[in-house]
Amino acid sequence: xxxxxxxxxxxxxxxxxxxxxxxxxxxxxxxxxxxxxxxxxxxxxxxxxxxxxxxxxxxxxxxxxxxxxxxxxxxxxxxxxxxxxxxxxxxxxxxxxxxxxxxxxxxxxxxxxxxxxxxxxxxxxxxxxxxxxxxxxxxxxxxxxxxxxxxxxxxxxxxxxx
Amino acid sequence: xxxxxxxxxxxxxxxxxxxxxxxxxxxxxxxxxxxxxxxxxxxxxxxxxxxxxxxxxxxxxxxxxxxxxxxxxxxxxxxxxxxxxxxxxxxxxxxxxxxxxxxxxxxxxxxxxxxxxxxxxxxxxxxxxxxxxxxxxxxxxxxxxxxxxxxxxxxxxxxxxxxxxxxxxxxxxxxxxxxxxxxxxxxxxxxxxxxxxxxxxxxxxxxxxxxxxxxxxxxxxxxxxxxxxxxxxxxxxxxxxxxxxxxxxxxxxxxxxxxxxxxxxxxxxxxxxxxxxxxxxxxxxxxxxxxxxxxxxxxxxxxxxxxxxxxxxxxxxxxxxxxxxxxxxxxxxxxxxxxxxxxxxxxxxxxxxxxxxxxxxxxxxxx
Numbered sequence: 001x002x003x004x005x006x007x008x009x010x011x012x013x014x015x016x017x018x019x020x021x022x023x024x025x026x027x028x029x030x031x032x033x034x035x036x037x038x039x040x041x042x043x044x045x046x047x048x049x050x051x052x053x054x055x056x057x058x059x060x061x062x063x064x065x066x067x068x069x070x071x072x073x074x075x076x077x078x079x080x081x082x083x084x085x086x087x088x089x090x091x092x093x094x095x096x097x098x099x100x101x102x103x104x105x106x107x108x109x110x111x112x113x114x115x116x117x118x119x120x121x122x123x124x125x126x127x128x129x130x131x132x133x134x135x136x137x138x139x140x141x142x143x144x145x146x147x148x149x150x151x152x153x154x155x156x157x158x159x160x161x162x
Numbered sequence: 163x164x165x166x167x168x169x170x171x172x173x174x175x176x177x178x179x180x181x182x183x184x185x186x187x188x189x190x191x192x193x194x195x196x197x198x199x200x201x202x203x204x205x206x207x208x209x210x211x212x213x214x215x216x217x218x219x220x221x222x223x224x225x226x227x228x229x230x231x232x233x234x235x236x237x238x239x240x241x242x243x244x245x246x247x248x249x250x251x252x253x254x255x256x257x258x259x260x261x262x263x264x265x266x267x268x269x270x271x272x273x274x275x276x277x278x279x280x281x282x283x284x285x286x287x288x289x290x291x292x293x294x295x296x297x298x299x300x301x302x303x304x305x306x307x308x309x310x311x312x313x314x315x316x317x318x319x320x321x322x323x324x325x326x327x328x329x330x331x332x333x334x335x336x337x338x339x340x341x342x343x344x345x346x347x348x349x350x351x352x353x354x355x356x357x358x359x360x361x362x363x364x365x366x367x368x369x370x371x372x373x374x375x376x377x378x379x380x381x382x383x384x385x386x387x388x389x390x391x392x393x394x395x396x397x398x399x400x401x402x403x404x405x406x407x408x409x410x411x412x413x414x415x416x417x418x419x420x421x422x423x424x425x426x427x428x429x430x431x432x433x434x435x436x437x438x439x440x441x442x443x444x445x446x447x448x449x450x451x452x453x454x455x456x457x458x459x460x461x462x463x464x465x466x467x468x469x470x471x472x473x474x475x476x477x478x479x480x481x482x483x484x485x486x487x488x489x490x491x492x493x494x495x496x497x498x499x500x501x502x503x504x505x506x507x508x509x510x511x512x513x514x515x516x517x518x519x520x521x522x523x524x525x526x527x528x529x
Contacts, residue, residue: 025248025462055378056465057474057491070476072463072491076375076389079397083463104378107499115212130205130528139213140487146213 184524381471
């Protein structure tokens, strides 16, 4: 029953942000273009009876021809779940940062930047979080080459007496 | 001549440091002894789990999940196998569900005991540490009887459990359950009821309800800030809707409540295990699943209440034997964001205490 209420709100929101609504395993999925993401997230946060006001997770996905950011929204006041997907260009993925809506997006966006090279506009400290700063490439992209690269083959000569 | 100039001191704590619970480094900016800023530096234990998953089959990834939050490995197995089962639409036998609940709650107790022990240890409470670890050994023994290993147990399979507990498991479990109230009294008596411990923990590191909600905090840390939210109640998975238990909530928002709430949760876990032992039916422990796990095309997200917070798995499948994308939502990685905010203005020894009450396990933080 609650799902019907949520479904109505999500449909309304989708028409405002040019989105498409799908359903997967009982969870509503709202697909939008990256430019509409802030409107979509604020809209979902302010649903009247079933607010999706808790940023549960944020991650990047490489689907081959484009890059997506997937937001899993939930709420501390009910069981509702909503998945928002923002689609971006594969070569130059840029999206607005969600840190001004939820401070908790900070590390998650840094991780998505680290692994997929997604640039979050307006992020307070967009640096790599797991890999070291001068690491090249974005490991979770499908076009990342996992063969050992030359740089890593550092030859260490044994010093006399060591 | 007196010099009244102060200078900012930058102190590196970790990665190898006794109070860092693994390989974690933080750069602490100090004015005298007062913390002005903290920069956590992660990635010393980064193994690229999400990338590894893309070249493993669904069954091959189960042992990797043990290495996430290695203090509660059955729980990680559970979250992962349930996600794959949801994707494939597998119904698992009743007995396996009950066994999963028993092992999951045992893992919760073991994990909370480690948190209690290491919080005490970080404040030089050596004896409290040894008491909690002594009791955790008994849970490790029960793992060993059933699965053969004590830490990374790899006990669950897609479709059920890997092994039936042996005969001697049940009396061992029963005596453990009987002894727990006394154990908790001991922890309280030896450390947390102590005036010094209270002085170090009470009203230190306040995380308000609004901050916790805004920072996406989950688990006991959230509930110690006065939010009554537990996935087991809010969105019941497995068979949690059949058990009668309460969700402990505390409103102190400080380090003390973040630790003590774990003792309350142990009491609730004991309740759940007792009901599960009473109601467990006989029968098989594995469902009929195909030899080669090949879920249909689709994507699924599933979350469970890990001892440290909400653990989520997001799997995108393209219909082959390997996932296209496997995302792990690590609870403590997100909870760690509160550290720089909460610890600001406290002394350096309080930072150690606040970090301990977060119960961060670096295997999960760094994936």
